Amino acid sequence: MKKFMKWLGLAVAGLALLTAAPHVVRADTWSQPVATIGSSLTAEQKSGTLSTLQNAAGVNNASQLTVNGATLVKYLNPSGSTFTESSGVWSSALVQKTDNGGINVKIVPYNGTNNITTITADQYRNAALTAGVSNANLYITSAVRIDGSGALAGVYAAFAQNGENLNNQQINAAQQEVNTLSSITQANKDKDGYSDKQLNNAVAGAKQQMASQSNNGQQTLSQNQIGNIVDSQLKQNNLTTIINNNQRQLIINLLVNVQKAGSLKNNDFKAQAGKLADSIQNSAKGLFDKLNKSLNTEENRNFLQKIWDGIVSFFNGIAQWIQSLIK
Incomplete structure (x- = not known):
């Protein structure tokens, strides 16, 4: 009987704690905006x-x-x-x-x-x-x-x-990001071939790539790895010749802060980053279609150049072989 009363007392105490604790319900949608x-x-x-x-x-x-x-x-x-x-x-x-x-x-x-x-x-x-x-x-x-x-x-x-x-750390990282991206846009807004959409698409793409490579924040990417991701995104958005080295480093720094803040660990971060990049591209379809065409043309040019270089190298090799026989 004493044992039963003891367990009953513990159950009542536990129930009291549960009812006393603040309870916040998080819904996917709010009751009103x-x-x-x-x-x-x-x-x-x-x-x-x-x-x-x-x-x-x-x-x-x-x-x-x-x-x-x-x-x-x-x-x-x-x-x-x-x-x-x-x-x-x-x-x-x-x-x-x-x-x-x-x-x-x-x-x-x-x-x-x-x-x-x-x-x-x-x-x-x-x-x-x-x-x-x-x-x-x-x-x-x-x-x-x-x-x-x-x-x-x-x-x-x-x-x-x-x-x-x-999360306060994520808010801080977000504010640093706004300051960085707005300053880069202010510095480059009058340059041919630059748009704020290209910059933000590059950053959104980098976030998605970081989430993928880090297994949603379970692994920590090095600054060098993040730098490679940034370079890849700048190239895809045709910003390599516009963003200077200092601005490139600022972008790397803001993404390092995004990782440190824990943003990559959010369950939906990767998917949301992908949706953001897709939406940015769809909002300026003409611009990004032109960029993709330019990128594909450059890749084809590089591919053909490699073939031509191989042909030249092949015949140079034959010429050198013939010369060696004559000697």
Whole structure:
């Protein structure tokens, strides 16, 4: 009897612990989308921002989350930003979680004007992938001209509000990635043969390749291995002669950070990276068809050159053999 009472007491205690523990339910889709609104907007701008985002997403039931300086400090400062709690926030986002389809981003004009000056749609997508986001539609806008950092912080906050606290190290890696890719695009945007889509496709492709070679993060790739992957992706995207050595090293560094942060270990990372690369290519099909044709032409040229070199070498060998007989 005493033994029975002892086991009964343990069972009751265990049940009490289970019921007392906080329980977070993570669904593939949320009950409603979340609109993250910059705190520095006027009342009229907040209303206009919400309407702009909801119209773009085709919804009218988004819950609202205010993004302020404290949000920027929490999510962006650990990666090196210097926001304060009094920093202004204007750029805003609407996050719509889905159960498939990858990460999709649309920068929505506010009253006909695109006011996001620095971060591109594909940079948002790559950052979201690194941070651990999967299968989500993100709509970004701003009533005033601004770089767009506030909207990205809002995306992270929206996931936290729905019980999906993204890994801090991955968020830091994502922020470093945004800074790196935006700086490379700013430096090369006026060069012939360069586009932000090529750069982001190369990075997405590198992420997919890294996940594959590392067995989804179970093995650690060396910096040299990551460098080889970067070189392969730059070649495939016809960026080898445009990206300089310093920029190449910056890309390698950001991918090393992605690996260190644990992003490759996310169950869906490889598939999401593949979907991202496919989507980028489909969004600029003419550009990438031209690149593939150019790459194939170069490969064919190299192949024919090798054949010709072999023929020349063969006849040179015969000529040398004949000369040796004459001597």
